[in-house]
Amino acid sequence: MCFIDIFNKGTGSINWKAESDKDFIVFNKSNGTVVDDDRIYVGIDWDKVENKKENAMITISEHIGDTQITSKEIEVNINNDIKELPEKTYAEANGYVSIEAEHYTNSVAKNDYKWEEQDDFGRSGTSMKLMPNISSTLNDNSVYLEYDVNFESTGKFDVDVYRMPTLNERGGVNCAIGIDDSTPTVLKGQNAYYNNSTGSDKWGKGILNNVEVLTATVEVAEKGIHKIRLYGVDTGTVIDKMVITTGTKYDSYYGAPESYNTTYNNTPQSMPSATTAATEITGEITELFSPKFYTVGLNYSQSGNGVSFDNGTKLTTEENDGIGIIAVYNSNGILKSMHTSDNYSNGAYVFDENILVLQTDNVKGMVWSSLTEMQPISQTYGTSEESGDIDGINIIKLADTNSAKITLAAYDKDGVMLASKTVIADFSTAKTNEKVTIPCEFNAPDKTSQIQVVVYDDENTLNALSPAYTVNVNSVSETASYENGVINVKSSLDKYTGREAICRISDNKTGETVYIRQETVADDTFKNINVGELNGTYDVNIGVSGNGIVANEIAYTAKNIETDNPETSTTLYDWDMSSDVTDSNGFSLSGNAAYDSENKAIKMTSTASAGGKISIDLSNAVKATQGKKTIITTNIAYGKLDKKYMNFGIIDSNGNELVYTHINVYSASATQNLKIGGVEQLNGGLQSGDGIKLSKTSNSGIDNGYSTFTVTLDADTNTITVNVKNKEGEATYTGKFPEGTSYDVAKLNYSTDYNLVGRSCYVGNTSIIQTSEPSYTIQFNAVDNSNNVLTNATVSVKDVKYNTVINPESDGTYHLCGGVYEYTVSADGYKTVTESLELTPATVSKIINVTLEKE
Structure with missing residues (x-):
């Protein structure tokens, strides 16, 4: 069993619905309204799982009235053949195997040396201790605990061993880890303290955390059952658990919960009863984005061949002797739904059902000879929006806001804006949750690959009033990187993640807009903006919903320096x-x-x-x-x-x-x-x-x-x-x-x-x-307050992006490509200085004089 949390990133409430394409996926509740947050528990009805391996898709959707406006899809992979595993066997799942030390498959002892359970010792209840209680070391790998693990993955994986430290430890506190008959790796526990205040005392940290994590690596060459062996080395060593990471390794205070074990951990958790989410805000919530409007689509004056949804669902095509097919794929290319129609009328196959399509979905239409032969007799079509002129924008009014500016912007495949049109929309007569069509005639240029609708208050504050609505035309490719014509915004937007942001670039002298675009803030938002060739000074403004302008930078596109060294x-x-x-x-x-x-x-x-x-x-x-x-x-x-x-x-x-x-x-x-x-x-x-x-x-x-x-x-x-x-x-x-x-x-x-x-x-x-790439020769000089060069100074330079230390040339200079660097300059008797360098053609000089103050 697992859970899915739904939380409100703004104000107001969210109407949600949970569903799956497979009937063996069960929820403790399938719909609700969230003001603050809510939790859905998801389980599996194993009696309905027919195959050993199954895939399912869970969809969490948001609704305004009866209209679904957004959704999040979660792919679920189910392995049902673990029921056939031998007893006392762990099963890898979700990128890890978490093993409780006392749940071993086999224990091998030698004379008086053996592993024994220690009740109520350890953070998970019971641990295993190498006995007897005498100071002794084993070097022959003769005493070990064996754990059978069924691996679905192959490769080299970390094994984190959780050792229980104690006060006044004496002798060694080592153990070893191996897989099958391979040579084990000895793990050395820390048994002595170091009297310092730097926070680097491993023994002290282990005592405070009541655990010391030791890490080894095992290699799984083939899928299937392998034996993980915990070898005794020093008596008195106590082990609480082990975690093998086969997927992404996440930071964790105590590692993942115990994995499925055919004997010790094989009882499915019971599904919690459904609870009602709070109907009012229960704590302090920082508003991320509370949209006043929601853009749901565009109207087109004409349509060519392809799929359209404006007046019912249709597939327009000249191929009339077959079965019309519409397939909807999510952003990951996974098929969400497929729809068929044999009703061909007025040049199109007409579909009786309403097909739900989200902005991020990919829609394909085609004609098959029949549902049994499934032979395509037409080309594959996208949506007919690709060939029509826009004459309107469909927007739902969500709040008591009566006007907005709306800009339609068209971009080519590299992200360069080709054209835009702005209208002032009047919503004074519209009711809340009513859909309004705003007239806007816009003919996208021939090379358009993407169209975006940006709804905001005005150019002075750039407050987004609606989530961005983006239409991909002719399978938009990822924006390409160019050596010229790209503006890189340096301001961090990390604290605005998830909010709506608008970037506007304008000529510093005339105020003319050369670029405008809205995006939901993520890691790479507005990091590389392709604006074409510019020559002059430009203002770069970024506005975030509810905050106004949060970044104001100047872009100097004129060249002050040139590279010195070729590729x-x-x-x-x-x-x-x-x-x-x-x-x-x-x-x-x-x-x-x-x-x-x-x-x-x-x-x-x-x-x-x-x-x-x-x-x-x-x-x-x-x-x-x-x-x-x-x-x-x-x-x-x-x-x-x-x-x-x-x-x-x-x-x-x-x-x-x-x-x-x-x-x-x-x-x-x-x-x-x-x-x-x-x-x-x-x-x-x-x-x-x-x-x-x-x-x-x-x-x-x-x-x-x-x-x-x-x-x-x-x-x-x-x-x-x-x-x-x-x-x-x-x-x-x-x-x-x-x-x-x-x-x-x-x-x-x-x-x-x-x-x-x-x-x-x-x-x-x-x-x-x-x-x-061609690089600049950069010279760093340390100088005193009188501008005298300090000859005994040392300089170190680090690439900030990749945390890589840069080595100087033989003459002490540095060959650096354009980018962001950190340099540290120090000298005996002077305070150390650490500063950053943003190296671009607009950098004023290639000689960096760093003034050091006396201590």
Whole structure:
């Protein structure tokens, strides 16, 4: 069982409804009205779950009267095969396995050494202590507790062990963690205090928190049941629980609650009774946004082929001999609903039902030959809004506000505003919750990719009066990054997250608006604004609902400084296979991988018994810096062997897989993976010409030739690009960094399960380079109050965005790309100064004089 909280981000009340597309999802209440907040408990009726694995969608929607205006969809994945697991087995779910120490599967003792339960000792009730109570150390891994865990994920995972510290500890307080028969990792507990006031005393923290968290790593190579072993090392050590994180690791005072266990934790929680939410505000609430109006749609003077909703639901098309289909997808591409009609009249299929479509949804229309054959006989249509001229804006009046300014703005695919039109709307005769159509004739330019409706009070305060209404036209792509014509707003809007904000950019001399846009404040709101080419001084104003203008910046688009250094490319690591590179620069082999001097490559299967592994642990992780890209190039030759795979992965310092490939060239229909940031890029398996698939393959990897993988990591744009090329073709895949990434490269992994020498895969030349955009030569000088240079001063510079320390050049200067930096200047006898530098073409000088005051 879980719960969903609904809370009011403004004032007034929210009418909500909860529903699911599967009948086995149950709620303790399915609708209500929220003034403050409310909680819905969600459970599963297991008697109605037919399959071992099920997917369901929960939709929480907001209503004004009978009209649904917003919704939030939550995908639920259900694993019902845990009922077939053996007794005393834990099951991974929701990205973790949380284990209570006393709920072990098996306990192995040796002589008098054993783990014993300690009742009422520990924050969760019972703990396990290594006995006897004498000072002694075990070094043979002979005494351990064993926990069976069913893993749904593979990879390297953190194991947090919660040790109970005590006062006046003597001797060692160590234990060890391992998986299956692997060599365990010894975890060293802190048993001594350090008399300091810096807050870094681990023993003191452990005593105050009544727990010390020790972390190890285990590697799960295959899905299924594995044995996690807690080994005794020092007697007297007490363990309360363990948490294995297989997904995103969140900060937690005491870790996740105990996971499902077939013996110890297998009783479903009972569903709480429905409660009535408070009918008035019960505490102090900071108003985020209380809209006076709500934009629900646009009216069009004409329509072309496609789906329309203005006068009933229709699919306009010339294809009249089939079944009309309308499919509605959410913002994640998941199908929400599908609707059919065989009623073709006046050039369109007419649908009897009202179809709910939200602003973020993607609507597709098509014509099938029949519902049984499902053969498309028409192109795929979007909404007919893409071809019509706008002649009105539909708005619901929510409060007693009688007028507003409304701006319609059109943007191209890069986010540059192409045209806009502003009207003054009169709502004096409208009733509360009444929909009003405001006349507004607007013909969007040909290159329009997005239209937005901005409702506000006036240009002086820019208070948003309605949530932004945005219509995507012709599948809007993400805004591209440009070297020129982009304004980056520096003001932080973090404390306004969730509120409506409007950004207006105007000429400092004439007041002419060159850009206006409304957005709901998020992490990246108004960080990069593409305004095209400008030359002069411009005012950048941001208004937030209920607060007026909260940011007022000046954008200088004229150039004061220019870059000094051209684009550069620096090789950081180079594994040239013309000679044996094993055991160099972190390069290590295991299993049956071996250097092949004849083919000058690593042969992944050097004997017929099994495949091998390559692990490259970089001595220094390649960290991101503003203006720089990291490029990894590796060559892989794929042998041809049924049901066997060659794997390649790039890992960051936080253990996230930036890129992962799992390839079998024997059969295109086999399961294939090319994941970027955990998101699959291969749809439909391998295709001829995609840079991996070899249409006429030999059994030998060397005879097939290499596929070259070129992976470009661009942290500034949060994109990862994988280019794959071989003698038959080339393909490029693009994705994003995973959540929780450290934006660096710490490790490269290769592995295979090939077991035939003649069909082995090979890994050839591999390298890591870092490229830099043109940079400025920046000189930092420490001076006294008389402007005399202090020759004994030290300077350190840090990239603020990625927290990367920048090394100086041999002459003491720094080559820095445009961005935000922090510099610290110190000298004996003077107070240390730390300041920031926003380096742009508008920066006044490339010589930074820092005045230090005497201590």
